[in-house]
Amino acid sequence: MKYWLFKSEPDVxxxxxxxxxxxxxxPWDGVRNYQARNFMRDEMKVxxxxxxxHSNCADVGVVGVVEIVKEAHPDPTAFDEKxxxxxxxxxxxxxxxxxxxxxxxxxxxxxxxxAELKQEAQLKDMRLVQRGNRLSVxxxxxxxxxxxxxxxxxxx
DNA sequence: GCCAACGTTGGC
DNA sequence: GCCAACGTTGGC
Numbered sequence: 001m002k003y004w005l006f007k008s009e010p011d012v013x014x015x016x017x018x019x020x021x022x023x024x025x026x027p028w029d030g031v032r033n034y035q036a037r038n039f040m041r042d043e044m045k046v047x048x049x050x051x052x053x054h055s056n057c058a059d060v061g062v063v064g065v066v067e068i069v070k071e072a073h074p075d076p077t078a079f080d081e082k083x084x085x086x087x088x089x090x091x092x093x094x095x096x097x098x099x100x101x102x103x104x105x106x107x108x109x110x111x112x113x114x115a116e117l118k119q120e121a122q123l124k125d126m127r128l129v130q131r132g133n134r135l136s137v138x139x140x141x142x143x144x145x146x147x148x149x150x151x152x153x154x155x156x
Numbered sequence: 157g158c159c160a161a162c163g164t165t166g167g168c
Numbered sequence: 169g170c171c172a173a174c175g176t177t178g179g180c
Contacts, residue, residue, distance in 0.1 A: 132162060
């Protein structure tokens, strides 16, 4: 079993949006980066857990946990000319982009902010806290995952 | 809104 | 196959 981190802009799709969905489940569509796609396509399995991260907002940080409930399959938004994620180079015959489906597992009592993450010696190797990181889907180690869940329970 | 860092594109 | 130009991401 593996552990992951999913970034989302809460103005577009937040953890509360996920929680409000039918079955509290949503396809993670719109990923248009090869490295992120490869993680989803090649490595994610049903039952893996992911951290839900809010990016590009006033309150940047990890806000909860999701579970992978469906393995990689073609992302239909790539075929939809009206979608902001449309990619003419992807077709149902030769799908270029994949997505998994995630289910809400838990919302933290508080946001574990990026600034806090950067201060943790145990997390110094995370891609998330390193310079210029732009990956929207990335692996985290089990130790990092547990550590961040523990941080969420700290009283500040 | 700014801007640094990054990934992708396309000319050669 | 190189690399400059460009568009995007994302923290601040």
